[in-house]
Amino acid sequence: MGLTWWWLTLIVLLAVAVVAGLGWWFAGRDKVATDAVLVAHTRRLTRLPAYQAAVARQRARLLGLGVLIAVVVLPLAVAAGRPGTTETIDPEKNNRDIMLCLDVSGSMIRTDKAVLEDFTEIVKNFRGERIGLVLWNNQAVTAFPLTDDYDLVEEQLAGYAEGFSIFGDSQYNPTDGTFNERIYASSLSGDGLASCVYNFDHADQERPRAIILGTDNEVHGEGVYTLDEAATLAKERNVRVYGLNPLPFGSNHSELSAATEETGGRTWGLDQPGATDEVTSNIDKLEAARLPDVAPVHVRTDLPTVWLSLGLLGLLGLYPLLWWWRR
């Protein structure tokens, strides 16, 4: 909480103080009121207890008025100084889009829960990036689009992880809509990856984009894209693909590694101890290496609401009182 234009607050307060002081001085000067009606023997009036009481009432009123004016002026002076918070933000982080891309085919069912939990872990280390989740088997379903609403992200990831457990009573069914019976194929990793690539929005903007692809790459049948073609597409669109493979060996794994490395990314085995930390740090490092050094940006958020409200409340109190007294 700070004041951007603190000097303006000072100027306003000084000006009010100067005006009040000048008023006091002018009112205090003993000048003979020549236009006043002359009366005699006002002691008849001024010695009355009722007169003393009336003067005391008058003083109390003026004091109250002064306090109310202060209640109006002080918050307005503070509001004039632009109260708000200042934050330093790395623009590169904020600009990043990360698409979680999960294979929910039969061969992955047993390990998907672990992959989703890894995703959750990875996501916990990010702040500011936009995260999206796409689930696919022989066709892809967007679980949630790119968003920086981390509460939603964590809730959805936890929900889908729960959906994979056999005894779970989750309202999230991760396999819904991912298997099209008219397509005689399953686990089409090429189509899945391509769907994820196409799922990025703001194609016209230069944003660091990454996909974390959780799959064993055990493809049955033929899709529209092969994995290589999908990787080429990702590369064209400047999207890096990072792989998480629960079965990190064999020809499927080497094909996946080759595809991810083609886009500039890597593939890790799911069971590797500390794999998630490695994924995040690698993504961070790789992405950071790709980004030009951008100076941190100071973002300030103006918070004038409280002060303006206080001032307004003061005015709301002041005017009826003035009307009441001047009636």
Place this chain on the structure above:
Amino acid sequence: MTRLVHKVKGKLSIHVRRRSVALLDGGYASVHKGRSMDFDDLREYAVGDDIRDIDWRASARHGSMLIKRYVAERHFSLVVVMPAGREMAATAAGGEPKRDIAVLAAGVLGWLAVRHGDDVSMISGGPGRIHATRARSSEGHLEHLLQEVLTLSQPDSPPSDLPGLLRHISRNVKGRKVLLIIADDGVEPALVEDTLRTLRLRHEVLWVDVADLNPLGVGADARVRDVAADHTLPDLLATDRRLAEEFGRSEGTRRADVETMLRRTDVSSARAGHTDEVVPMIVRMLEKRRRGR
């Protein structure tokens, strides 16, 4: 030089028709009559004499109009007791300066005195500055006295002190006089009653109150300043109803006390807040006095 006396005459002619001037004369004469009811002799009725003085029995026996001539018709001396000062420069209840009302009241009775060939003098001023004029019976002298009242009653004049004036008179004025006391709403009955009683033993006393303006009754827009102070009264007080009621009560009590005091000391009194009220109220005062005897 006779500007003020002309004004007095003008007021008299507006308010009192010829017949009433005679009434006023009779009333004036009766001021003294009260002290001595025994009359000297009878004389022929002359134009201007009060018909109430006609001795009907004697007239019936004599065949022409005879009126009673009182011992009191001797010449006597009118003393105007004028607390001139800045208080008299203040505003009266009717909106005029109080001094105008004081001058008119003193002028009317003074003119009547001069008309009867009686001496008029004036005692004015405050503590330490008490000034007594000579006693003369001329319009020029009366004019001089009235001009002096105006001169002494300016906003920058020193303050007046009626109780002090009255004490001074009770100590220093010898012989039998008719005192015309010009008072205002600053009078505290407790402070003047004893002196007034002493004065009443020796002199005839007439009391004319000049009503002061109510400082709360001028309206919210006008500012009010006491002649004794440099600053104005707080202006928002004019709208304070409770204060106005309290002030009205306290003033009512004070006025009632003044009237009680005047009744107890047997002093004829009148009260005016405007120059238009002066002549009628003096006529009324003299009439009442005449009947009360």
